[in-house]
Amino acid sequence: MVGVTGNTMSTARHPSSGGAHDRAHDYRRRLRRSDMLVTLFWASLAAAVAMFLAYGGTARFTSLGDSVTNIGIIAGLVGTDLILVMIVLAARIPFIDSTIGHDRAIAVHRALGKPALYLLLAHAVLLVTGYGISSGYNPVAEIGPLLAIPDMPLAFVGLGLLIIVVVTSLVAVRRKFSYEGWHLVHLLSYIAVLVAVPHQLSVGGIFAGGSVERAYWITLYVLAFGSIGTFRFAEPLLSSIRHRLRVRSVDQIAPGVVSITLSGRRLRSLHSAGGQFFVWRFWTGRTWWHSHPISLSSVPTDDTARITVRDLGNGSNAISRVPVGTRVWLEGPYGVFTDAGRTAPKLAVMVAGIGITPVRAFLEDSNIRPGEATILLRASSQDETYLWDEVLTLAKSKGATVYIMVGKRSTGPRGWMPASDAERGVTLRSIFPDLDDSDLYICGPTAWLDLVEAEARADGLPEHQLHMERFDW
Amino acid sequence: MRVRAVLGSVFASAAILAIGWQFGSATAASLQGADAGPASTPTPGPSSTPGSSSTPGSSPIPAPGTSSAPSPSPSAPQSGTFTGAVESTRYGNVQVQITVANGAITDVKALQLTDDGGRSVQISNRAAPILRSEVLKAQSAHVSSVSGATYTTDGYLSSLQSALDKAGL
Numbered sequence: 001m002v003g004v005t006g007n008t009m010s011t012a013r014h015p016s017s018g019g020a021h022d023r024a025h026d027y028r029r030r031l032r033r034s035d036m037l038v039t040l041f042w043a044s045l046a047a048a049v050a051m052f053l054a055y056g057g058t059a060r061f062t063s064l065g066d067s068v069t070n071i072g073i074i075a076g077l078v079g080t081d082l083i084l085v086m087i088v089l090a091a092r093i094p095f096i097d098s099t100i101g102h103d104r105a106i107a108v109h110r111a112l113g114k115p116a117l118y119l120l121l122a123h124a125v126l127l128v129t130g131y132g133i134s135s136g137y138n139p140v141a142e143i144g145p146l147l148a149i150p151d152m153p154l155a156f157v158g159l160g161l162l163i164i165v166v167v168t169s170l171v172a173v174r175r176k177f178s179y180e181g182w183h184l185v186h187l188l189s190y191i192a193v194l195v196a197v198p199h200q201l202s203v204g205g206i207f208a209g210g211s212v213e214r215a216y217w218i219t220l221y222v223l224a225f226g227s228i229g230t231f232r233f234a235e236p237l238l239s240s241i242r243h244r245l246r247v248r249s250v251d252q253i254a255p256g257v258v259s260i261t262l263s264g265r266r267l268r269s270l271h272s273a274g275g276q277f278f279v280w281r282f283w284t285g286r287t288w289w290h291s292h293p294i295s296l297s298s299v300p301t302d303d304t305a306r307i308t309v310r311d312l313g314n315g316s317n318a319i320s321r322v323p324v325g326t327r328v329w330l331e332g333p334y335g336v337f338t339d340a341g342r343t344a345p346k347l348a349v350m351v352a353g354i355g356i357t358p359v360r361a362f363l364e365d366s367n368i369r370p371g372e373a374t375i376l377l378r379a380s381s382q383d384e385t386y387l388w389d390e391v392l393t394l395a396k397s398k399g400a401t402v403y404i405m406v407g408k409r410s411t412g413p414r415g416w417m418p419a420s421d422a423e424r425g426v427t428l429r430s431i432f433p434d435l436d437d438s439d440l441y442i443c444g445p446t447a448w449l450d451l452v453e454a455e456a457r458a459d460g461l462p463e464h465q466l467h468m469e470r471f472d473w
Numbered sequence: 474m475r476v477r478a479v480l481g482s483v484f485a486s487a488a489i490l491a492i493g494w495q496f497g498s499a500t501a502a503s504l505q506g507a508d509a510g511p512a513s514t515p516t517p518g519p520s521s522t523p524g525s526s527s528t529p530g531s532s533p534i535p536a537p538g539t540s541s542a543p544s545p546s547p548s549a550p551q552s553g554t555f556t557g558a559v560e561s562t563r564y565g566n567v568q569v570q571i572t573v574a575n576g577a578i579t580d581v582k583a584l585q586l587t588d589d590g591g592r593s594v595q596i597s598n599r600a601a602p603i604l605r606s607e608v609l610k611a612q613s614a615h616v617s618s619v620s621g622a623t624y625t626t627d628g629y630l631s632s633l634q635s636a637l638d639k640a641g642l
Contacts, residue, residue: 039481046486050493056500056563065621131592134621135599149591205564205589 027343027464033099041085044220048077051213055206065134072126073204079119080200083162083193084224086112091227092334101336103470110169117166124159155199161192180290190228197221232331236279240329243267247282247326248304254386256311257354258320259297262328267300270333273340274299274365275358275441275469278332280307282322291331292319295358295469297387299365308387310354337441337469339366344439344465347373347400348432350452352416352444353380356387358469359443363394370399374432377404378416378444403431409448416451428455435459443469501563551576555640556584557632564589564596567628571636578612578642581605581633587625600625608633613642 052074061067089096089109096105125139132142146152167173168185177185200217201207207214245264252258272278277295281288297308309319337358347368351359356377363375375395379385385406395402407418414422429435440461442452449470456466551573559568564587572580581604586597600622607616614634618626 035475035478035481038478039485042482043485043489046489047493050489053490053493054496054500056497063623131621135596136620145595149595151591199591203591205593208589 023342026340030099033095037096037099044081044085045078047216048081049074051206051216052077054213063134065130065132067130068126068133069130072123072130073206075119075126076123076200077206079116079123080196081220082112082116082119084220086116087189087193087224088227091224092231092331093227094231097334098336098340101341102334103336103468113166113169117162120159120162124156149199149203151198151202154195155203158192158194158196161188161195165189165192183290190225194225236329236331239270239331240281243270243330245305245328245330247322247324247328249324250320250322252320253308255383256320257308257386259306259308260319260322262305262307263303264305265303267305268302270300272296272300272333273338275337275339275362276333276335277358277469278307278330278334280319281329281331282319283327283329284318284322287318287322291329293334295335296333296361297357298361298390308354308357308360335469337362337443337467341467342439344437345372346434346438347441348435348438349373349375349441350378350443351376351391352378352448353384353471355442355444355449355469355471356391359441360387360391360394362441363391363398363400366398368398368400371401373398373400374434374438375400375402376431377402378448379404379406380408380418382406413451413455416448416455428452428459435461439465439467441467444471446470551640551642553640555636557634557636557639559585560628560631562587562624562628564593564624567625567632569629569632569636571633571640573640573642576642578609578637581608583629587628596622597625601629604629613637 086109089105128139128142132139165188243264245262248261248263250258250260277293279291279293281291294307298306405418409415410419410422442449554572556570559566566585568585570582571578583601587593600619603619614630
């Protein structure tokens with residue numbers, strides 16, 4: 001039996017949530033923090049350029065060679081700043097996570113990858129060219145003398161590694177890798193970033209020993225790698241040791257879908273809200289080396305937690321076969337697919353496939369009044385209706401309306417619904433008449449979710465009323 | 474609310490850039506001032522300039538002692554070593570010392586060369602031997618600049634000229 005949690009725990013944990021006033025207040029606070037983060041980002045880029053200016057930059061555009069070199073230096077400074085921002089965004093710092101959400105942080109992280117690489121490639125090309133013009137060599141011949149400068153060979157190694165990391169992360173290339181393989185390659189980025197540090201400090205004069213610029217630059221590195229070390233390594237390790245999670249049972253609830261119940265201690269002190277996810281690591285010989293983001297499928301009690309996994313890849317396939325008693329490490333909780341993210345008086349929830357898991361926990365944790373919430377459950381066949389019974393029970397007890405859609409998908413922009421419903425002219429608005437006054441929570445496979453999101457945006461739903469959790473990596 | 478983020482970013486960035494610009498201008502101005510300033514005491518410290526001297530491994534010469542005989546009598550041919558002024562450049566200080574025998578420059582030694590970062594050291598190491606041989610050939614500070622080493626050349630020749638003045642050449 002998999003359903004181990006009751007509804008009674010959840011309401012006590014959010015004594016103040018649900019009120020419209022608190023909701024607006026929380027929303028304004030998140031916006032303030034978000035604006036501050038955006039400002040900090042641009043300020044850090046400006047600081048990178050300002051350090052060049054403070055070094056007497058403008059006086060140095062006197063010859064062609066110097067001008068090319070100087071533009072290259074600026075490109076390097078800004079590109080490196082972007083790289084450090086990317087590290088901070090990937091560090092899962094709670095402040096950033098709770099402000100803009102882990103998924104948006106990762107989206108920004110991804111969006112910065114190519115610009116950062118282009119800037120650093122430009123840095124290399126422009127400096128080789130600029131130096132070449134100054135000393136009368138062609139750029140290729142300049143590479144030899146450049147490599148003779150101490151710390152420069154390492155910098156070239158760093159650039160090479162960075163190219164590998166970014167290229168393997170391009171969507172088209174990434175699909176060819178398993179998540180684990182891609183992740184291992186991605187870890188090279190730490191090395192790529194670190195081996196580039198010596199040449200920054202020694203080759204140019206901007207970060208001369210004892211200068212404020214040098215102190216600032218090193219501080220940025222300490223902050224970025226300190227965040228990674230703290231929130232990606234130290235904190236999860238301590239949390240895993242403290243909570244002593246082990247697999248208690250593995251139950252198949254549908255073809256290819258298992259619910260894993262974990263036993264541990266003091267789980268309530270994790271303060272996970274319904275709809276959040278953890279990154280799990282199962283310590284068996286086959287699975288210990290990779291970890292997986294999986295949502296809780298119910299609100300944990302103090303000594304049990306439950307996750308539900310679908311066999312999406314080799315990794316989770318192996319996870320569905322872990323033996324009872326396996327030691328489990330966790331990282332989290334992550335994600336803003338929670339009640340705390342709400343900004344509107346009504347609630348609209350759309351779920352497809354394995355996306356049911358966070359929604360199941362979210363509903364359990366949510367303080368909804370009767371008539372406040374409308375839920376749409378979507379599956380392509382009866383095999384995919386796992387956990388629906390639990391959601392229906394929860395919806396009934398909380399007075400929420402539930403619609404279900406089962407059947408093969410339609411084509412085109414209506415592809416998120418079954419063909420029969422598309423023919424009847426069903427739309428997002430016909431399912432959720434109060435859409436404008438609703439927070440829309442969408443959870444499911446990326447392709448499906450993209451279609452729903454497109455329709456919601458076309459309907460003019462504001463950004464802050466859209467809450468999404470994509471099930472991919 | 475997005476407007477606030479945009480405005481905050483614009484103003485914060487502009488302020489930071491303006492501060493950087495100010496510091497840069499101040500640095501440039503102070504360097505220009507330093508060019509005209511008096512030569513500080515020679516610092517024959519270990520300037521990282523391998524290859525700048527034709528006598529590798531020679532220990533730093535106690536410059537102040539030997540650069541005596543300052544009486545400028547233009548007619549009499551001079552002999553001895555003369556240390557030039559320290560010239561500040563954007564990429565570090567430059568100072569040269571010349572050896573004169575019977576009114577002819579027989580050697581130029583760089584006591585300090587531009588060394589602000591590895592790239593700067595590399596440029597100095599490339600430029601110094603060229604400048605030295607040019608100076609020995611021309612027997613004056615009137616030699617053409619080494620391309621790609623403008624700051625080093627300017628500092629080198631200025632310091633050289635002050636040494637030549639001391640030598641009365």
